[in-house]
Amino acid sequence: MEEQFKFTKQYRNILGIVAITGLLVFMASVFIFKPVASRVWANVLLNNQYFLGIALGGAFFLAVHRIAWSGWHTALQRIPEALTSFLPIAFLLMGILYFGMHDLYHWSHYEGHDPILEGKSAWLNMPFFFIRMLVYFAGWIALTRAMRKNTDMLQDSEDVKYHNRRKVFAGLFLVFFAVTVSASAWDWLMSIDAHWYSTIYGWYVFIGMFVTSLAFMIVLIWFLKRVGYLEFIRTDHVHDLGKLLFAFSVFWTYLWFSQYILIWYGHIPEETVYFIQRREDFEFIFWLNLALNFIIPFFALMKLQSKKQINWLASIAGIVLIGHWIDYYQMIMPGAVGENAGIGVPEISLTVAYLGIFLIVILKSLASRPLIVNNDPFIEESLHYES
Numbered sequence: 001m002e003e004q005f006k007f008t009k010q011y012r013n014i015l016g017i018v019a020i021t022g023l024l025v026f027m028a029s030v031f032i033f034k035p036v037a038s039r040v041w042a043n044v045l046l047n048n049q050y051f052l053g054i055a056l057g058g059a060f061f062l063a064v065h066r067i068a069w070s071g072w073h074t075a076l077q078r079i080p081e082a083l084t085s086f087l088p089i090a091f092l093l094m095g096i097l098y099f100g101m102h103d104l105y106h107w108s109h110y111e112g113h114d115p116i117l118e119g120k121s122a123w124l125n126m127p128f129f130f131i132r133m134l135v136y137f138a139g140w141i142a143l144t145r146a147m148r149k150n151t152d153m154l155q156d157s158e159d160v161k162y163h164n165r166r167k168v169f170a171g172l173f174l175v176f177f178a179v180t181v182s183a184s185a186w187d188w189l190m191s192i193d194a195h196w197y198s199t200i201y202g203w204y205v206f207i208g209m210f211v212t213s214l215a216f217m218i219v220l221i222w223f224l225k226r227v228g229y230l231e232f233i234r235t236d237h238v239h240d241l242g243k244l245l246f247a248f249s250v251f252w253t254y255l256w257f258s259q260y261i262l263i264w265y266g267h268i269p270e271e272t273v274y275f276i277q278r279r280e281d282f283e284f285i286f287w288l289n290l291a292l293n294f295i296i297p298f299f300a301l302m303k304l305q306s307k308k309q310i311n312w313l314a315s316i317a318g319i320v321l322i323g324h325w326i327d328y329y330q331m332i333m334p335g336a337v338g339e340n341a342g343i344g345v346p347e348i349s350l351t352v353a354y355l356g357i358f359l360i361v362i363l364k365s366l367a368s369r370p371l372i373v374n375n376d377p378f379i380e381e382s383l384h385y386e387s
Helices: 009-033 037-067 072-076 078-084 087-104 115-119 126-153 161-188 201-226 235-266 269-281 283-300 310-336 345-367 379-383
Strands: none
Touching (some): 009 345, 037 072, 037 078, 037 087, 037 161, 037 201, 037 310, 037 345, 072 078, 072 235, 072 379, 078 126, 078 201, 078 345, 126 161, 161 201, 201 235, 201 310, 235 310, 269 283, 283 310
């Protein structure tokens, strides 16, 4: 089986126009509406984090299944592999934040006596911030490329050593990722509100990444099947992706509730300030976040058949994708922008631009390799998989 996606000139042109139009509209909105600088840079951070999270979620999906000796995912493994190809672009885009540090992070330029920030200065300082960023991306990119390279070798070789090497790199990635996904969340998101902290914040951000990645994979599979590809993806594969989306949406809600209720119950001022601002000044976003990421997917995917119907599942996945954009919005905007925040032309246009760039990168990667890895030891199990 040698099915290969063709990234046609029509697709490239459409996505290129989408990306350029979104960027031009964003730039025009900055000149016309003159939003505060913090709102501009917060939008850059939001979209960097959102699309980076999809890529990292895809890498985690691959690694954890390979370590667990999973076979069912093998037929669709090229989808999450393609997501990881965005990581080098995400590194470049994240590096742009250097020019907006003072507008996003109070700790980067504070003056006077602040015992809390002084106590965190060994971690929160500009040189170490960017050194850590370099280490995070170097590890993520190197390990995901190593996994992808050994998968490519299985395309032409039946040597099981490539499969075993891939498992080794998957294990190394999981260990490295377990530390860096939390540390990067502290750096890029939690330090916006540098006086606040949460001991489960890293887990909360990670699960949001994974759910968003699952939702994007479902939508991408739906699209590819609509245009005539992935006929070998069975209802059983779709069902398992639906179960994962349902289960981890519930787990995300568990972490959301745990973080909220413990801080509410403890009623310690330096902790409650985070939620007071979001409940009082961003109340609609606060509850919309919960509705899109828990209430809708929970009730829409509760029935067995709802997780097997790709059209229905993709529509719910689309809602979840919007929901987790809202989740990042409420993590970033209140602390970085405050009362000047909003959802308008700048937010929508820049997200459209990022989406166009993201799709160009992953579809180009998807088109560079056959959609089936013929010599993968688990391919026959996956092609005949029954859940």
